[in-house]
Amino acid sequence: MPIKRILVRSSAGPYSVVCGAGALRHAAKEIAKLGKFSSVHIVSSPKVWSAVGKNVQRAFGLKDTGAVHLMNDAEAAKNLRTVELLTRELVRGGADRKSLLIAVGGGVVGDVAGFVGASYLRGVALVHVPTTVVAQVDSSIGGKTGVNLPEGKNLVGTFYPPRLVLAVPEVLRTLPEREFRGGLAEIIKHAAIADAEMFAYLEKNMAKVQQRDRATLEYLIPRNVAIKARIVTSDERESGLREILNFGHTFAHALESVTHYKRYQHGEAVAWGMMAAALLGREIGVTRTDDVCRIVTLVRRMGPLPPWPRVPANNLIAAMRSDKKTRDGKLRFVLTPRIGKAASYDGVSLSAVESVVRFAPQFFCDSGKANG
Numbered sequence: 001m002p003i004k005r006i007l008v009r010s011s012a013g014p015y016s017v018v019c020g021a022g023a024l025r026h027a028a029k030e031i032a033k034l035g036k037f038s039s040v041h042i043v044s045s046p047k048v049w050s051a052v053g054k055n056v057q058r059a060f061g062l063k064d065t066g067a068v069h070l071m072n073d074a075e076a077a078k079n080l081r082t083v084e085l086l087t088r089e090l091v092r093g094g095a096d097r098k099s100l101l102i103a104v105g106g107g108v109v110g111d112v113a114g115f116v117g118a119s120y121l122r123g124v125a126l127v128h129v130p131t132t133v134v135a136q137v138d139s140s141i142g143g144k145t146g147v148n149l150p151e152g153k154n155l156v157g158t159f160y161p162p163r164l165v166l167a168v169p170e171v172l173r174t175l176p177e178r179e180f181r182g183g184l185a186e187i188i189k190h191a192a193i194a195d196a197e198m199f200a201y202l203e204k205n206m207a208k209v210q211q212r213d214r215a216t217l218e219y220l221i222p223r224n225v226a227i228k229a230r231i232v233t234s235d236e237r238e239s240g241l242r243e244i245l246n247f248g249h250t251f252a253h254a255l256e257s258v259t260h261y262k263r264y265q266h267g268e269a270v271a272w273g274m275m276a277a278a279l280l281g282r283e284i285g286v287t288r289t290d291d292v293c294r295i296v297t298l299v300r301r302m303g304p305l306p307p308w309p310r311v312p313a314n315n316l317i318a319a320m321r322s323d324k325k326t327r328d329g330k331l332r333f334v335l336t337p338r339i340g341k342a343a344s345y346d347g348v349s350l351s352a353v354e355s356v357v358r359f360a361p362q363f364f365c366d367s368g369k370a371n372g
Contacts, residue, residue: 002020003018003019003020003021003022003023003026004018004019004020004222004225005017005018006019006222006225006226006229007229007233008141008142008161008229008232008233009233010143010161010232010233010236011161011236012143012160012161013161015161015162015163015164015165016030016164016165017140017141017165017167017225017229018030018164018165018166018167019136019165019166019167019168019169019221019222019225020167020168020169020218021168021169021170021218022168022170023166023167023168024055024056024059024166024168024170025059027056027059027060027129027166028059028060028061030164030166031060031100031127031164034100034125034127034163034164037098037099037100037125038096038098038099039067039093039094039095039096039098039100040060040062040067040099040100040102041067041068041069041090041093041095041099041100041101041102042056042062042067042068042069042101042102042103042104043069043070043071043086043101043102043103043104043105043109043112043113043116044068044069044070044071044103044104044105044109045070045071045072045073045105045106045108045109046070047073048073048104048105048106048109048131049068049070049104051131051171052104052131052171052174053068053104056102056104056129060102067093069086069089069090069093071085071086071109071112073105073106073108073109074108074261075108075148075261075262075264075265075266076260076261076262077108078108078111078112078147078148078261079147079148079149080147080149080156082112082147083112083116083119083147086112086113086116087116087119087120090116090120095120095121095124096121097121097122097123097124098124099124100124100125100126100127101113101116101117101120101124101125101126101127102126102127102128102129103117103126103127103128103129103130103140104129104131105129105130105131105132105135106130106131106132106134106135106139106179107130107132107135107139107140107266109135110128110130110135110139110140110145111144111145111146111147111154111157112145112147113126114126114128114143114144114145114146114160114162115145115146115147115156115157115158115160117145117160117162118145118158119158123160125163126160126161126162126163127162127163127164127165127166128140128162128164128165128166129165129168130165130166130167131168131171131172131175132172132175132179132180132183133172133175133179133180133182133183133184133186133187133267134182134183134185134186134266134267136167136169136172136183136221136225137183137186137187137190137220137221137224137225137228138186138190138224138228138245140162140165140167141165141225141228141229141232142161142228142231142232142236142242143159143160143161143162143232143236144157144159145157145158145159145160146158148261151257151322152253152257152319152322152323153253153256153261153323154253155322159236159237161236167221167225169214169218169221172212172217173212177303178265178268179265180212181210181267181268181302181303182265182266182267182268182271183267184209184210184267184302185248185268185270185271185274185302186224186267186270187209187220187224188202188271188274188295188298188299188302189245189247189248189270189274190224190227190228191339191340192247192274192295192336192339192340192342193244193245193247193334193336193340193341193342194227194231194244194340194341194342195223195227195340196338196339196340197340198220198223198224199294199298199339199340202298203294203298206298206301206302210302210303228245231244231245232245243332243334243344244334244342244343244344245334246334246344247273247274247277247334247335247336247342248270248271248272248273248274248275248276248277248334249270249273249334250273250277250320250323250331250332250333250334251269251272251273251276251277251316251320252264252266252269252270252272252273253269253273253320254316254317254319254320254323255269255272255273255308255309255316256269257322258309258311258315258316258319259309263306263309264305264306268305268306271299271302271305272305272308272360274295274299275295275296275299275300276356276357276360277333277334277335277336278291278292278295278296278336279292279296279356279359279360280333280335280348280353280356281335281336281337283352283355283356284335284345284348284349284352286335286336286337286345287335287336287337287338288338291336291338291339294339295336295339308360308361310361313354313357313358316357317331317350317353317354317357320353330346330347331346331348331350331353332344332345332346332348333345333346333348
């Protein structure tokens, strides 16, 4: 796969997503283009750093292992306490306003490190080296940063674009099966909302995707990066078009919240959320039946998912009301009029949402049996 450079425009200036096999070997040169830094600090997790740390240090020409700050990358640790611990480590490590922060890891590491980068000394330069499918095709691009509160997901955060993203497909080969599978949800999401041709490609080639076929991933990764880059370039602050990237996320965030961020990886919750959103679209006459079937069928082909939680429907709906997309107490959902197109809807009746939530446990229980 030739190295591709995809430009993302932001209010802070343009930045590149450099993706392709061997991109990490160009890391030092890419950093040099950004200017001179007084020090370099890496934020990662113990698991990720043990797998890729040596290669990353070599690529960036780093010798000081004391500048590596490790955090718990579980969703339950994506909170203000972790932000405090990291920022205090940066102080003790001598990081100043001319320092560079490099996030090496998945979506949790990127979200937390991004928020740290935005708030430490009112902002230091940030580079992402995403190591999961979710992070490479979605969370590392667009400048969203943030952490969770007990009341809901990503309720504290800001928009803070990186200076550079290095997406290296080789690191995906070592991902645990569950993490790789969860990342496929974001790829399916992009196809469902913005790329009908890629959706059909996934329907035809899902077996190759699951086998991590090199040529298949070399096609999918940059295509998904380009979709995300196009959307966030046109709507950086999520005031319009960018909302479509939340397809499935109103349900997903509620599922994560009511299970205290311990049952699902984010992509797994999004997988359930997309199926629920497809059903909701059908319930209110937005999504055609055949498209609902295609979305549900493709998501189910991802593989087994943790089951839908046994919680009262009212609990899930209450969690949805805490979602940051809610306006004047009204729930907002991204739905698909047809595959490849999406829009936000805020006039959805509560009875329709309740119908889907009450029906989901039986439907998704059957899905789980089919998956495994």
